[in-house]
Amino acid sequence: MLSRLATAARVSRPMAWGLARQSSSIAVGEPTFNESVGLYFEEAAALTKHSEGLLQVLKETDTMLSMTFSVEDTENPEILHTIQAYRAQHSHHRVPTKGGIRFSEYVNEDEVRALASLMTWKCAVVDVPFGGGKGGIVINPADYNVDQLEKITRSYTMELIKRNFIGPGVDVPAPDMGTGPREMAWIIDTYRNFKPEDVSGQGAVTGKPLEMGGIQGRTEATGLGVYFGVRELFRQEDMCASLGMTTGLADKTVVVQGFGNVGYHTALYFSQRGGSKVISIAERDGHIVNPDGLDIPALKAHFDKTGSIMNFPGAESVEGDPRAALELECDILIPAALEQQLNKDNARRVQAKVIGEAANGPTTPTADRILHQRGIVIVPDLYLNAGGVVVSYFEWLKNLSNVRFGRLNRRFDQKRGQSIVNALKRHSIELTEDEESSILRGASEQDLAHSGLEDTMIGSFHQIRKEQERLTAETGTGTSLRVAAMVNAINKVAEVLKKKGLMLAG
Secondary structure (H helix, E strand, O other), X not given: OOOOOOOEEEEEOOOOOOOOOOOOOOOOOOOOHHHHHHHHHHHHHOOOOOOHHHHHHHHOOOEEEEEEEEEEOOOOXXXXXXXXXXXXXXXXXXXXXXXXXXXXXXXXXXXXXXXXXXXXXXHHHOOOOOEEXXXXXXXXXXXXXXXXXXXXXXXXXXXXXXXOOXXXXXXXXXXXXXXXXXXXXXXXXXXXXXXXXXXXXXXXXXXXXXXXXXXXXXXXXXXXXXHHHHHHHOOOHHHHHHOOXXXXXXXXXXXXXXXXXXXXXXXXXXXXXXXXXXXXXXXXXXXXXXXXXXXXXXXXXXXXHHOOOOOOOOOEEXXXXXXXXXXXXXXXXXXXXXOOOEOOOOHHHOOOOEEEOOOOOOEOHHHHHHHHXXXXXXXXXXXXXXXXXXXXXXXXXXXXXXXXXXXXXXHHHHHHHHHHHHHHHHOOOOOOHHHHHHHHOOOOHHHHXXXXXXXXXXXXXXXXXXXXXXXXXXXXXXXXXXXXXXXXXXXXXXXXXXXXXXXXXO
C-alpha cells in the first residue's frame, strides 16, 4: 500500500529564465541549460517580426508542477522515502503537451523548464501538433529496487492524475533518461485504473511496450532520425562543397559520444545504412578507437555483457574523461549523451566538420558561436533528435484509433503486388528474388513508422534550409541551421496563437 502521508504540490506560473534554484551548468562561467535555451530563443526571436509581448508569452513556461510525495520502503514499511518531482507544460498553443519523464538525481526545476521549452520548438520544427512538456523525478534509479521504482512511478502518476496533468488530450509523457517501456507500462496501467471510461486512454503515455499499445519502431526512432537528418545534409551539394567534402555518408568518419539507446542506434545506422566508419565511441569511463571503423553489433554485445565499452577486443581503449573523444579528428561528431558537453573550454579544439546534436542541449551558446565562426556546421537538437517525438506521435495516433498501422491494408498491398509480379512475368520480364520480394511485401507497422519518420526528417530539413537562405539574404550574414530552425519554430507557434486568439491560449 502506498503511503500518502507526506504529499504536497505546488503549481506555479512562469518564472523568469535563469532564476531557477539550481544550476546544471558543466563548464564554469557558462549559463545554465535553461538560460542557454533562453539565449537561443532570444537570438532567433530578434530576427522575427512578432511583438515583444507575444515573444514573452512564447518564451515563458505556461504551467509548472512541483511536488513531493512519500512511499513506503518495500523492505522496511517503517521507512518512508520522500520524493521530489516535477512536471512542466511549456506551451498550450496546441494540446496535448508532450515530453518525457526522466529519473535522475540531478533533475531540477531549471532543467525541466528548459527541456519542456525545447519540446515546444522541437514539435513545431517537425510539424507534430503538440505543445512542449517535460517531467522528472529526483532519484538515482540504481538506489532503488524494482518494487520501489514501481511505487514511485505509480505514485507520481497519481499526483499527475489528481491535478489533471496527464491524459491523451492533456499531457502525454514518454520515456527519457532513466526510464523506458517498463515505467511507461506502470504509468498507463495506473492511468487506466483511475480513468477506465476514457476510450482513448491508451494514448495517455507513449513509449509503451508493444503489448500495452506501443508501436514498432519507437525504440530506434531517435537514432534513426539522427541518421536521416545528417544524411539529408550530406545530400546537399552546396553545403558539402562549402565544407570541402563529397556528398553521401559512405566512408565518412564518425565519432559518437554516448552508447545508450540513441548513441547505439545512431552508430548502427551510420555504419550499416550509411556505410560510414564509426571510428570512436565514448562512454562514462573513457572512449574506444578504431580508425578502420568499429563493429557496432559486436560492441553492443560486449557492452551488454560487461556493462562497459572499455576493453572491447576490436578497438583501442582510452581511459579518462570521455569528452576527450569530442576533440578527435573526424568528419561527423555526434554528441548523444548529456547537456553542455561542447562549451567554451573545448569548442576551439573540435576537429569535426559537421556536428549532429543527438542529445538535448549538448552545445552551449558560447561554443555554438565559436563553432559557427570556425565554419563547422551544427545540425541542431531541436530538429535532429526529434525522431522520438515523431514516432511517439504515430503511437498516439494508433492509440486514439485503436488500430495497428498496416492492419487494414497490408494483405491488400501484398495481393496487388502479386498481381503486378504476375503481369510482369506474362510479359517475359524477369525479376530477381529480391525484386520480387520487394514488390510482394506489404508494409509492416515498423515500415510505416520508419517511412513516416524519414518523410518528416527530410521535409523538415528543407524547411529549415529555406529559412536559413531567407535569413542569410535578409541579414547579409551566414545564418546557422540552429537559428533558422528556431525562427521557423517561433513563427509556427506564433501563428497558431495569433489565429486562435490569446484569451484562452494558456
